[in-house]
Amino acid sequence: MRLYPQIGALDNLIQRQSMNPELLEFYSPAYRLKRPFNGQLNSDFQEKLKQCHTGKSEADCHFYHTLDLGNGRIIPGGWDIRGNEHNYLGHVDFKNQRVLEFGCASGYLSFWIEQQGADVVSLDLPPGFPPDLVPLPNIDLKANGESGAVTATQVRNSWWFGHEALKSRASALYADIYNLPSDIGRFDISTFGSILLHLSNPFRAMQEAAAVTDKALIVTDLLPDIIYGADQNSFVEFNPGEEPTNLVNWWRCNPSAITKMFRVLGFPHVDIHYFENKYHPYHKTDVPPVTRFMFAAVGQRTPNALTRVEKKSADIEKDAELRKLVPVIHVDNYNDAHRRLKDAEDKLGRIYSSLFWKITKPIRALIGL
Numbered sequence: 411m412r413l414y415p416q417i418g419a420l421d422n423l424i425q426r427q428s429m430n431p432e433l434l435e436f437y438s439p440a441y442r443l444k445r446p447f448n449g450q451l452n453s454d455f456q457e458k459l460k461q462c463h464t465g466k467s468e469a470d471c472h473f474y475h476t477l478d479l480g481n482g483r484i485i486p487g488g489w490d491i492r493g494n495e496h497n498y499l500g501h502v503d504f505k506n507q508r509v510l511e512f513g514c515a516s517g518y519l520s521f522w523i524e525q526q527g528a529d530v531v532s533l534d535l536p537p538g539f540p541p542d543l544v545p546l547p548n549i550d551l552k553a554n555g556e557s558g559a560v561t562a563t564q565v566r567n568s569w570w571f572g573h574e575a576l577k578s579r580a581s582a583l584y585a586d587i588y589n590l591p592s593d594i595g596r597f598d599i600s601t602f603g604s605i606l607l608h609l610s611n612p613f614r615a616m617q618e619a620a621a622v623t624d625k626a627l628i629v630t631d632l633l634p635d636i637i638y639g640a641d642q643n644s645f646v647e648f649n650p651g652e653e654p655t656n657l658v659n660w661w662r663c664n665p666s667a668i669t670k671m672f673r674v675l676g677f678p679h680v681d682i683h684y685f686e687n688k689y690h691p692y693h694k695t696d697v698p699p700v701t702r703f704m705f706a707a708v709g710q711r712t713p714n715a716l717t718r719v720e721k722k723s724a725d726i727e728k729d730a731e732l733r734k735l736v737p738v739i740h741v742d743n744y745n746d747a748h749r750r751l752k753d754a755e756d757k758l759g760r761i762y763s764s765l766f767w768k769i770t771k772p773i774r775a776l777i778g779l
Contacts, residue, residue, distance in 0.1 A: 428463050437537045447585040448593045459582055463570035471571050472564035475518035479575040488693030489517055495522050496719050497685035500628050500708035503717040504528040507598040513605030517569040520580045532581040535562045542610045542651055543657045554657055587615045601628045607661050613671055620675040625715040627677050633703040634662045637738045644670040665705050672709030679710040684732040703732055
């Protein structure tokens with residue numbers, strides 16, 4: 411599968427990245443044809459990435475997350491997850507776990523998970539590549555792809571900015587989310603922090619994660635405005651909002667859809683947590699934040715594969731409150747229609763296979779039935 415096929419190779423753009431020649435060659439289109447970005451997690455390669463990003467200023471960065479760099483130094487970002495980490499990640503204890511984080515952005519969760527005692531590998535777009543864009547009509551995808559790739563560079567700079575300031579030991583991995591490098595090893599946990607909505611093929615990305623994950627997948631995403639069918643139906647909305655320039659939002663998934671994906675992928679033991687988080691619209695930190703309703707889904711391969719952090723009473727109350735606030739449309743009529751159709755098909759099947767139907771075939775042919 412090609413990476414972001416609707417844009418094509420951005421050969422010229424990747425040459426403008428601030429990287430040494432070896433890294434430029436590594437992330438070049440020609441190298442991608444040889445293998446999917448293998449060899450990144452060894453210490454020498456990580457050091458080259460670190461040196462390439464050392465000394466970046468705030469002006470070189472786009473901060474997707476608010477970062478707390480210690481000593482009272484706070485850099486505001488579009489999403490502020492501070493104090494809400496356990497809700498956001500499903501109340502999981504990360505101590506002594508190896509974690510693959512999909513869509514690390516500015517790295518607030520990378521560094522927080524690491525601080526809980528985990529060994530973290532943070533995955534994001536390869537240098538020079540755009541986000542996965544919805545091919546809306548009358549949109550210049552090439553121009554928007556190049557603009558998105560520039561923003562992705564600034565976001566990647568912000569991850570390394572935080573990495574340097576916090577003296578993090580987390581590893582960076584830049585790869586095709588639909589075709590992971592073959593040499594990254596096994597992980598206890600993989601996380602998707604508000605990233606599935608931005609992918610053209612979220613199940614494929616989860617499938618890649620499942621193939622290298624032993625204990626659990628964690629998916630965090632926005633709650634739909636309306637839950638269709640509660641737990642028994644797996645509805646997914648395409649390009650939510652129908653905004654004319656909504657290029658980066660592919661899907662809005664019901665929690666039950668994620669639950670079914672977990673089960674198909676071999677993580678059948680699922681719990682769902684509702685919570686809310688602050689967000690600055692359009693990632694403009696001078697715009698007052700709004701509250702977004704969200705959910706975190708934890709799918710485990712076996713019961714109690716993970717150690718959990720006790721859920722605070724305030725979080726339990728908020729979970730219950732949100733379950734009452736978000737409208738649920740029960741689809742019993744939808745399900746009943748499918749049951750009636752199935753019953754009718756079964757009855758017809760019995761008729762067509764009956765001896766009477768076979769014996770009367772010449773008569774039906776004669777009268778045109």
